[in-house]
Amino acid sequence: MSKITFLGAGSTVFAKNVLGDCMTVDALKGFEFALFDIDHERLNDSEMMLNNLKKSLNANVKVTAYHDRKEALRDAKYVINAIQVGGYDPCTITDFEVPKKYGLRQTIADTLGIGGIFRNLRTIPVMQEFARDMKEVCPDAWFLNYTNPMAVLTNVMLKEGIKTVGLCHSVQVCASHLLDSLDMPKDNVQWKIAGINHMAWLLEITRNGEDLYPEIKKRAKEKQQEKHDDMVRFELMDKFGYYVTESSEHNAEYHPYFIKSKYPELIEKYNIPLDEYPRRCVNQIEGWKKMRDDLVNDQNLQHERTHEYGSYIIEAMETNQPFKIGGNVLNTGGLISNLPEIAVVEVPCLVDASGVTPTYVGDLPEQLAALNRTNINTQLLTIEAALTKKKENIYQAALLDPHTAAELSIDDIIALCDDLIEEHGDWLPEYY
Numbered sequence: 001m002s003k004i005t006f007l008g009a010g011s012t013v014f015a016k017n018v019l020g021d022c023m024t025v026d027a028l029k030g031f032e033f034a035l036f037d038i039d040h041e042r043l044n045d046s047e048m049m050l051n052n053l054k055k056s057l058n059a060n061v062k063v064t065a066y067h068d069r070k071e072a073l074r075d076a077k078y079v080i081n082a083i084q085v086g087g088y089d090p091c092t093i094t095d096f097e098v099p100k101k102y103g104l105r106q107t108i109a110d111t112l113g114i115g116g117i118f119r120n121l122r123t124i125p126v127m128q129e130f131a132r133d134m135k136e137v138c139p140d141a142w143f144l145n146y147t148n149p150m151a152v153l154t155n156v157m158l159k160e161g162i163k164t165v166g167l168c169h170s171v172q173v174c175a176s177h178l179l180d181s182l183d184m185p186k187d188n189v190q191w192k193i194a195g196i197n198h199m200a201w202l203l204e205i206t207r208n209g210e211d212l213y214p215e216i217k218k219r220a221k222e223k224q225q226e227k228h229d230d231m232v233r234f235e236l237m238d239k240f241g242y243y244v245t246e247s248s249e250h251n252a253e254y255h256p257y258f259i260k261s262k263y264p265e266l267i268e269k270y271n272i273p274l275d276e277y278p279r280r281c282v283n284q285i286e287g288w289k290k291m292r293d294d295l296v297n298d299q300n301l302q303h304e305r306t307h308e309y310g311s312y313i314i315e316a317m318e319t320n321q322p323f324k325i326g327g328n329v330l331n332t333g334g335l336i337s338n339l340p341e342i343a344v345v346e347v348p349c350l351v352d353a354s355g356v357t358p359t360y361v362g363d364l365p366e367q368l369a370a371l372n373r374t375n376i377n378t379q380l381l382t383i384e385a386a387l388t389k390k391k392e393n394i395y396q397a398a399l400l401d402p403h404t405a406a407e408l409s410i411d412d413i414i415a416l417c418d419d420l421i422e423e424h425g426d427w428l429p430e431y432y
Contacts, residue, residue, distance in 0.1 A: 002031050005076040008083035009035035010042025020303035021311035023059035027318040032062040036072035045296045052301045074137040082146045085123045088281035094423045107249045108277045110148045120152045122427045124386040131160035150197040151344040154328045165356045166328025167309045170245040182219040194361040196372045198246035200346040231270040256406035320353035329358045336361045338369040343376045374402045391431045
């Protein structure tokens with residue numbers, strides 16, 4: 001029996017989306033869906049939910065919850081990763097509250113910035129454990145990574161020798177959401193996206209062969225006259241020429257221009273939701289209490305296939321019917337030729353029975369590559385820190401972060417890193 005293993009299966013809603021999608025795929029009949037999570041209560045919830053879904057969809061699959069990670073992984077053909085190390089309490093709280101003492105504010109802190117660095121540092125050791133287990137019990141499995149910080153964690157798994165592709169939600173909805181927000185039609189639209197995760201660029205967008213960018217920019221400038229929830233991305237498009245894939249609240253903290261203690265009026269001007277991620281976490285925790293019974297105990301639970309890439313990738317590999325994704329892969333051979341080859345980039349990829357084959361993009365417009373490099377610098381130094389266990393590499397990663405460096409002095413950045421290391425305690429390995 002072929003096997004799909006889901007690590008972090010206590011993410012019940014996401015497990016429903018990805019594994020529910022897989023239940024609708026004929027080519028996956030007879031598969032075992034192996035669930036693993038360190039939270040056994042949430043693991044049990046997901047097992048009950050998926051068995052209800054299996055029954056209502058009449059899906060010919062086996063759903064099994066495991067308490068032993070290695071056994072969950074044993075002989076897996078595909079491994080889906082959706083973990084969060086440290087959770088909201090204590091680690092997300094730490095990521096936000098300690099920097100606040102230095103006057104450093106954040107919005108999401110799950111990708112870059114000081115919060116993204118420390119999210120990486122506590123997650124990478126767990127990912128390395130996954131890689132060790134996989135090399136022992138399922139060395140040929142494909143690892144589909146949904147966990148942020150995407151670029152760094154995907155890079156680490158590739159360094160460990162695991163066949164890995166990083167998957168984000170933003171690429172496949174970028175163009176349609178942009179057109180919706182500007183009341184423009186979406187039929188017969190073609191687009192091309194490339195860059196790095198959360199900062200990939202809508203390089204081309206046409207409808208019936210006509211370039212849509214002139215009309216997009218015209219309408220975006222008009223929309224900027226009133227407050228809306230995508231003002232940062234529209235400002236970046238106005239100044240740098242292209243629309244970026246991930247949300248304005250994310251991009252507000254990837255650049256040095258928007259969250260600035262010396263210019264507090266920018267928060268209002270660009271409608272930037274400071275501390276957005278902690279709010280979402282609290283709302284999700286409260287929402288889950290209300291949602292749980294409906295989702296877990298509904299024996300008539302239904303599901304329609306979502307836009308998540310996971311099931312389409314597995315289907316393409318099983319059937320050899322090609323499918324195109326926006327995937328996070330190593331920039332081997334210079335897929336994006338003006339970004340470092342040792343970085344992970346987000347580019348169009350073809351998926352079929354031979355695996356994931358990324359496409360060559362060439363040079364990005366230089367201003368876009370320059371913005372990407374500012375984020376790649378911190379990503380690569382964060383990996384260096386995790387591999388060497390040297391504090392100086394953590395300091396260097398933070399010193400190179402655009403937002404942190406724009407706000408704090410060298411001494412304050414180093415002191416902040418030391419405070420975060422101390423506050424994280426056992427969530428981090430020993431650094432020297």
